[in-house]
Amino acid sequence: MMIDAPRKAWFGQPPGLTILFLTEMWEKFSYYGMRALLVYYMTKQLLFSQEQASMVYGLYTALAYLSPVFGGMLADRWLGKRRAVILGGAIMAFGHFLMAFDALLYPALLAIVLGNGLFLPTLPGQVGDLYQRDDPRRGSAFNVYYVGINLGAFLAPLICGTLGEVYGWHVGFSAAGIGMLLGLVIYITGRRHLPPDPPRSERATLPFSALWQPAYRPLLQLMAMIAGLIVVFRLAYEQIGNTIAIWLDTGVDRVLTADFTIPMTWFFSLNPLLVFLITPLLVRRWTRQARVGREPAALTKMAIGAAVVGLSFVLVAILGGEPSAKVGWLWAALFFAIFTFGELFILPVGLGLFARLAPVGFGATIIAFWFLASFGGNLLAGAVGMLWSTLSSTVFFSLMGATCMLVAVLLLRLERRARPLLAGNAAPAPQSAAPADGAVTSG
Structure with a gap:
């Protein structure tokens, strides 16, 4: 289901894009803020060897891109995009705050990976739902959204990194967690501007075999x-x-x-x-x-x-x-x-x-x-x-x-x-599905 958003908003885009932009900005602030400190924390605070720290860092960042495959399936099949974003963001914030305890490094990283798996594919999946198929603004929507990713990435090392180096690693990790909570607050308070999820009964009629x-x-x-x-x-x-x-x-x-x-x-x-x-x-x-x-x-x-x-x-x-x-x-x-x-x-x-x-x-x-x-x-x-x-x-x-x-x-x-x-604007709907959950945006 599309939402009929006003024509005038930030960059001439629907208000919902601003909500998604700010949510993504703070999520990336938390992710890149923690990532900027992680190797230093492991080698200087936990006294890991460089090889061990590198292995943990590499596995963590790789899994951060693998977990969204399963999180996206859960969102489409059962949770819906809104609940997946809220649940994923809450789990990530919990993981960031767990970083305050040296003994909980691995559970903290696991929590961030799992939360990221729910959050990462579902938030951008809502961007396309903001636009009608013939809306000329949709071609640039993801570029505006991409600014949020990079604004958060720009601020994170400057703020979380400085706090971590000057006041202690745990202070920097806490700042990352606060950033994630800010993103969640923005998303929840602005959800009236976002497209609704289809009823669970409709999502349940879409087996994965329908993709084939x-x-x-x-x-x-x-x-x-x-x-x-x-x-x-x-x-x-x-x-x-x-x-x-x-x-x-x-x-x-x-x-x-x-x-x-x-x-x-x-x-x-x-x-x-x-x-x-x-x-x-x-x-x-x-x-x-x-x-x-x-x-x-x-x-x-x-x-x-x-x-x-x-x-x-x-x-x-x-x-x-x-x-x-x-x-x-x-x-x-x-x-x-x-x-x-x-x-x-x-x-x-x-x-x-x-x-x-x-x-x-x-x-x-x-x-x-x-x-x-x-x-x-x-x-x-x-x-x-x-x-x-x-x-x-x-x-x-x-x-x-x-x-x-x-x-x-x-x-x-x-x-x-x-x-x-590619002459059409989107993939057709499965015969068993109501046209409610498709992301319709152009590159």
Whole structure:
């Protein structure tokens, strides 16, 4: 069921998008705030070895992208999106506060993973339900939503990280928990602006076998191919927190004055900050294009994004930045600017496309499989990052650039093949389902 929201709201979008934006912002504040402190906490407070801390951190972040697959199924089949968001957020907040006790590290991480599994696929699954099928604003809705993710990610290290380092790790973890509670309060008080869930009796008539109806197979095959390309793309994209971090440390001259050297972690604030600054410009442009029928297709946008991210890696490859010949810090800032511009064309657009294609009654499940691609990409990125120690930075980043360019070419080819399939606005409803729960938004 769609809600007839007023035309005028933030960025000209329905009020419900602002509620979802703020909820997601505080959830990401809590997640990234805790993540920024986790390795330091394990090695400095709990005295874990670096290897043990790395193993725990890697498993935790991987499971954070795997659990939404099961959480999305639970939301679609039994809980409904609203209850899944509230329950998931409450479990995550509980997990953050458990971090105040050294002996409860593993139960705390497990609680956050389980809560995240319910929360992550269901909140974005509600974005598409805010719009009618012919609403030109829906093409940019996920980019506005994506700002919330990155605004929370920008604030988290600055606030939770500073509190944790200055006043104690548990204070930083508590700040993350408070952020999650704020997000829950915003969601609950603003739920009147959000689309209602269908009755449980209607959700119960949608067995998972309904996804395998012949009418859905072309869509599911298309989404599987897109997800596969996203896994390959993230193999390069996720180097932002891995080998790029090493490059910033060893290959970039960060000396600003005789008395001040730019901390390498500051560069990572550029990515979410630029997302916040660039997104409104893209939203306005794409909305104007949609109104006159000239907005690029979703897969075309994604191909552009992959190519631009590839160019950012090519720039680093050309610069080199070996320890013996460091590059200036402005080049590093330029890398982040190009990288972020490309990111905005592919990741939020792909998320919106999956929401648009989701069969009615399976919105959260399909969104969860989008995040499963992130899980696979993150694992591959870690394995590929091990090549850093055996290759020069020029060769390594050239390979990352080539990987993104290959994904761009394959996305363009896929767009031409899938154009007839994507001509509709959403997947049809199963015959046994009422048209109430579908996510209908365009990339």
